[in-house]
Amino acid sequence: MEAAIQTDLQSEIEAQRRWRLLEKFSGAKRFDRLVENEFRDPEEQQARTDAALQSVIQFAATEVPYYRDLMAATGLRADDIRTVADLPRLPLLDKVTVRHNTQALQPGKLPLTERLHGVMTSSGSTGAPTRIPHTRRSVRMFSVLAQRSYRWFRLDPMGTFAYIRLADQLPRRPGRRYNRDGATLRLDRWRHAGEFFETGRWIGFNVTNPVAAQIDWLANEQPRYLATYSETLEHICLASGDVTPAESIAATMAISEQLTPAMRRRVEQTFGGPVFRPYGLNEIGAVATRCAAGRYHVHTEHCLVEVADEDGQPARPGTRGRILVTALNNPAMPLIRYDTDDLAEAVDGPCPCGRTLPAFGDIQGRYSRIAFLPEGTLTMVGAVRSALEHMPRALARPLRKFQLHQDQANHFVLRLAVASPLDADFARRILTAWREAGADRDWPLEIVEVDDIPLGPGGKFQDFTSDHMPKADEAEPATPARVSP
Numbered sequence: 134m135e136a137a138i139q140t141d142l143q144s145e146i147e148a149q150r151r152w153r154l155l156e157k158f159s160g161a162k163r164f165d166r167l168v169e170n171e172f173r174d175p176e177e178q179q180a181r182t183d184a185a186l187q188s189v190i191q192f193a194a195t196e197v198p199y200y201r202d203l204m205a206a207t208g209l210r211a212d213d214i215r216t217v218a219d220l221p222r223l224p225l226l227d228k229v230t231v232r233h234n235t236q237a238l239q240p241g242k243l244p245l246t247e248r249l250h251g252v253m254t255s256s257g258s259t260g261a262p263t264r265i266p267h268t269r270r271s272v273r274m275f276s277v278l279a280q281r282s283y284r285w286f287r288l289d290p291m292g293t294f295a296y297i298r299l300a301d302q303l304p305r306r307p308g309r310r311y312n313r314d315g316a317t318l319r320l321d322r323w324r325h326a327g328e329f330f331e332t333g334r335w336i337g338f339n340v341t342n343p344v345a346a347q348i349d350w351l352a353n354e355q356p357r358y359l360a361t362y363s364e365t366l367e368h369i370c371l372a373s374g375d376v377t378p379a380e381s382i383a384a385t386m387a388i389s390e391q392l393t394p395a396m397r398r399r400v401e402q403t404f405g406g407p408v409f410r411p412y413g414l415n416e417i418g419a420v421a422t423r424c425a426a427g428r429y430h431v432h433t434e435h436c437l438v439e440v441a442d443e444d445g446q447p448a449r450p451g452t453r454g455r456i457l458v459t460a461l462n463n464p465a466m467p468l469i470r471y472d473t474d475d476l477a478e479a480v481d482g483p484c485p486c487g488r489t490l491p492a493f494g495d496i497q498g499r500y501s502r503i504a505f506l507p508e509g510t511l512t513m514v515g516a517v518r519s520a521l522e523h524m525p526r527a528l529a530r531p532l533r534k535f536q537l538h539q540d541q542a543n544h545f546v547l548r549l550a551v552a553s554p555l556d557a558d559f560a561r562r563i564l565t566a567w568r569e570a571g572a573d574r575d576w577p578l579e580i581v582e583v584d585d586i587p588l589g590p591g592g593k594f595q596d597f598t599s600d601h602m603p604k605a606d607e608a609e610p611a612t613p614a615r616v617s618p
């Protein structure tokens with residue numbers, strides 16, 4: 134399903150030529166420089182990112198009270214952090230610390246060449262959001278890098294792009310009003326990439342519309358690309374009986390939330406095209422984009438990424454660690470070693486795709502969601518997902534959504550939202566898979582059929598919930614911040 138895995142400078146230059154800059158940007162070279170950066174010699178890559186890091190550290194250590202105090206407390210000087218390899222000498226910066234130091238993390242004044250653009254809030258699923266002021270340069274990089282991702286995905290810039298998201302993540306209506314359910318937002322050009330390039334139309338629809346309405350909407354609008362949450366893609370597949378709602382859709386883009394290999398297979402089969410994955414955060418902007426070889430390449434023009442173990446040191450290749458991001462373009466609030474709470478696999482060696490931008494492997498969920506689960510929990514969750522994926526089509530037809538819940542005593546309930554009653558064979562197959570996966574555990578599974586499954590906090594759907602998970606975001610950091618000598 135993926136496009137050809139390997140690429141090189143020449144084919145990316147040709148792909149970039151298919152994008153026509155708007156008149157007012159004609160002759161701009163920044164997009165050509167992005168292409169060149171993707172294939173630089175790794176040592177030169179390293180030298181460039183180290184230089185960018187040094188200037189962020191210098192600024193933070195002199196102008197930002199939080200970092201001034203931190204350096205004083207640890208006896209470090211700005212010159213002690215010269216390369217990415219030196220970063221573990223600084224502690225992690227988690228969301229709670231950012232929330233408690235919103236003022237101290239901002240400089241007394243911005244450099245003369247910078248302007249404040251606005252404040253981004255991170256989408257905490259409960260509790261107070263994290264508020265991050267961004268400079269104009271930092272915000273603009275999001276649009277610049279969005280186009281890089283679309284080029285990697287080989288999207289046709291003149292196609293229609295459809296988004297299904299929460300209303301507060303879509304553009305506002307006149308008067309700053311949120312889009313209503315049932316209504317379609319329309320733009321003449323794509324969001325973000327359309328700020329610089331000629332593109333086709335862009336349309337938006339609320340994810341809070343019923344799945345059947347989303348399917349009708351896609352069938353009517355006939356977009357070429359669809360971007361929405363991983364779970365929403367899966368719900369559309371289930372509700373449409375694994376038949377694409379619109380033959381026009383050539384590719385989908387899964388934004389935020391985890392996309393398991395089983396979900397990816399189902400979505401690619403149903404829509405008959407690849408699922409693309411950018412990775413970003415409101416606190417930072419665009420962070421990385423997944424290439425056809427399955428690695429997430431970091432946008433080093435905008436940020437640096439470490440995959441760190443429990444001690445904040447580099448995770449060994451092949452093992453899982455926390456994704457830490459250092460922002461390079463936002464002096465309004467320099468975030469250094471920001472703990473995203475996401476986990477990814479550390480990788481090593483050159484990527485088969487040919488790009489030399491540093492990379493990390495598969496994103497494996499949120500630390501705060503899985504850190505406190507009893508051993509074996511994810512095996513059992515995987516057994517249910519796999520049994521559902523392999524369910525014969527005729528049996529699965531009534532299924533619309535599913536949600537597995539684990540209570541404190543490790544009793545599990547699988548809720549199945551169905552359009553009509555399921556055949557008894559459906560439950561039998563799941564219980565068989567459950568027993569086989571958990572032969573050494575005595576965890577009961579109850580299966581119940583329901584009409585619908587309500588959305589979680591913040592309007593997001595989770596297909597697995599557990600009483601062992603802390604209430605997201607309100608949790609204090611699991612480990613105290615550490616400082617290496």
Ligand SMILES: [Zn+2]
Pocket residue numbers: 424425426427428430484485486487488492
């Ligand atoms: Zn790659």
